[in-house]
Amino acid sequence: MDTRAAELASKLAEEHALALFEYGYLAARLGDAELRDELASLARAVREPIYGHGVFIRGLIEFSSFCTNDCLYCGLRASNAACERYRLEPEQILACTEQGYSLGFRTFVLQSGEDPQYSDERLCAIVSAIKGAHPDCAVTLSVGERTRESYRLLREAGVDRYLLRHETADPAHYARLHPASMSWDRRMRCLYDLRDLGYAVGCGFMVGSPYQTPAALARDLAFIQEFRPEMCGIGPFVPHHATPFADRPSGTLEQTLGLLSIIRLIHPFVLLPATTALATIDPCGRELGMEAGANVAMPNLSPAGVRTRYALYDGKACTGDEAAECRRDLDRSLESFGYRVVIDRGDPRGVTRGQA
Ligand code: 5AD
DSSP states (O other), X not given: OOHHHHHHHHHHHHHSOXXXXXXXXXXXXXXXXXXXXXXXXXXXXXXXXXXXXXXXXXXXXXXXXXXXXXXXXXXTXXXXXXXXXXXXXXXXXXXXXHXXXXXXXXXXXXXXXXXXXXXXXXXXXXXXXXXXXXXXXXXXXXXXXXXXXXXXXXXXXXXXXEEOOOBOSOHHHHHHHSOTTSOHHXXXXXXXXXXXXXXXXXXEEEETOTTOOHHHHHHHHXXXXXXOOSEEEEEEOOOOTTSTTTTSOXXXXXXXXXXXXXXXXXXXXXXXXXXXXXXXXXXXXXXXXXXXXXXXXXXXXSOGGGGGGOOSSTTOOOSGGGBGGXXXXXXXXXXXXXXXXXXXXXXXXXXXXXXX
C-alpha cells in the first residue's frame, strides 16, 4: 500500500471527510488488497461502538415489475418486451408481511418499478394496512421518483423510510446510464424532498457501472459526505442480457468491498446493506460485505413464484440466504463470521443531519 493511500485512510477514519481529489485517489487504488484490508479494519472499528456485531434485517417485497423508465442497465426497463411483468394485489403484499413478521422481520421494504398503477391512494391504503396490523414495524418504500405531494401523502400514511438510489453523483455519467427523458437534477430534488418531509432517506449507486471512473466515484463519495443519508445501498453492476449493457463486465467484489468500507468511514452511523447484487457475484458476498463495514441484510420476502421475474440483472440471487424463509441459513452464515441478527426495526443510531 502506498503511503499516501495509508495516510488518506487514517485521515478518513479520524475526520470522516476527505476532499474530492482524495476520494478519487483512494477510489483508483481499491485493487490494492492491503489498502482494502486497512479500510475494512478501520471501518469495523468505527462501526463497533455503534452497532457492534448486530445485523439488521429487512424483508424485501418486490410488488410490481412494471416500469415506465428505460434505464439502460436494468432488466425491468420498459423497452425489454421479453420481461414477464407481474403485480401483487394488496392482499398478497399483506400476506408477505404476515409471513415476514413471524420470521422476525420488523422492517418491510416495498419495492417496485415506476408503475403508475400504484396511485398515491392505493399505496397509502397498503401502507396504512401494514402499519395497522404491525405498529411496531417500519415501512420503507422504494418506488422511484414521485412528486413532492405524493411523497408527502405517503409519509402521512405512515411510511418511515425511502430508498432512491442516486445511481451516480456525476450528471454526465447519469446521462450515459439513462434515457434523455430522465434527469439527474430531478433525481437529486427527489432526495432532498424526501429528506425535507422527514423520511429516513437511502441513496446509493452501482459499482462498476459502464463509463464509471474513479472521478465519478469520488463524486458519489463526496455526495454521501455532504448529504449524510440515513442509509446507502451499493452493489456491483451486473449485466442483464436484454439491455444495451448486456456485454459489459460486472462490477467487482473487491471494489464494492473497498467502497463499503469508505462509506462506513465517511458516515459511521449509516445503515449499510450488503446487497443482493454483492451476494450474487460471490457466494460469501453478504458476509464479506459485513466484514467490510456493512450492517444490514435484505432477504427476499416476495412470493416465491414471482421472484425470478423481478430480474434487474442476470443470475440475481433469490434462494438460500437471500430468501427470507431461510432465515436460519442466513443466521448461520452470519454467525460463522461472528455476526448475529437483531430482531428490531433497525432505526439509524445517532443524530444524522436529517433528524437534527
Ligand atoms: N446491476 C446491478 N444493479 C442494478 N440495478 C438495476 N439494474 C442493475 C444491474 N444491472 C439497481 C439500481 C436500482 C436498484 C433497484 O437496482 O441501482 O436503483
